[in-house]
Amino acid sequence: MKKIQTNLAPQAIGPYSQGMVVNNLFFSSGQIPLKPNGELIQGNVDEQTHQVFANLKAVLKEAGASFDTVIKTTVFIKNMDDFAEINEVYSEYFPNHQPARSCVEVARLPKDVLVEIEVIALIK
Template sequence: MLTRVIILKRNSRREPNENDSNKSPLQRSACSQGVIVNNMFYSSGQIPLTAEGNLVQGDIQEQALQVFKNLDAVLTAAGASFETVVKATVFIKNMDDFAALNEIYGQFFSSHKPARSCVEVARLPKDALVEIEVIALVK
């Protein structure tokens, strides 16, 4: 699986810059892992793929933990962090898994609680159980 080079070039205009991390898999070749516009980072949805591109098998908590590892990689590459996330959007295959997902979510957003939406969906790429995208301020 090919990965893209991290592009940390930023500009003060409103032109988006791709921001890819080689520590997080590029899940779909048609998109970047995220873009920076001004001082805001917009991630693409992260699913539970390892850096090698393999789907993490297991329950919602095991998959969510990998998603957060991927988010950490792209946030770090962008010059952001979980503490600077202002909005998270969670796509979950089964809303019955919401409480279990929240246990993992709370490990990364304990004192800092960004705005969040959670949507149950019929299917996710590679039949993952969860996908999360974030918007964060760049330091």
């Protein structure tokens, strides 16, 4: 196992890592809309989702993976009414390659954000 850590994504806010590589698979921790410096994006769900994807891009790159090698995503959202807006942003990052996905509405997310996403990806 190899712990993934990059300064281009926010540091873990608890006793966990940004992600782990096991054999040829990368497992990310859930990413929320924090900038790498730890500042929370207070914007709408579109802005928050773009920041989540910026964080995912950074940890994927550090692991030797990319959006093209993602095989599964899990999307946690605060309000299912935001599903269409999140989908619109999501499709910008997965325009052709469409990994398996789960999407779950949850009662609350860390720091009361609107969206959190985690991925599993193959290492190139």
